[in-house]
Amino acid sequence: MPITIPVAFLGGGLRFSADLVDISSTGVLLRCSQDIDLGTIGKMAIPVGHETSRVVVVAKRRLPGIGVAFEFSHMSPHDRELLRRLLMRLASTPAP
DSSP, X not given: OOOOOEEEEEETTEEEEEEEEEEOSSEEEEEOOOOOOTTOEEXXXXXXXXXXXXXXXXXXXXXXXXXXXXXXXXXXXXXXXXXXXXXXXXXXXXXX
């Protein structure tokens, strides 16, 4: 069974939760149906174990039928380390 990671977004007058579809060291793709303008800057909370990585993101691309791709704009060194841990955990999880 795939891992479901709920992500929270706040910005551009919107506040919503969405499921993470894909993540890399530079950004994230969320499954959502919100009508968000490209270029919108917001804050995102991504759970990592017992902690939460809080990052500033920019909406970059809409993928019809899937959601929105965001680019990481700013994160603290601690949040970068949390992201690195999440990426390592996901890389070691067997595909279904």
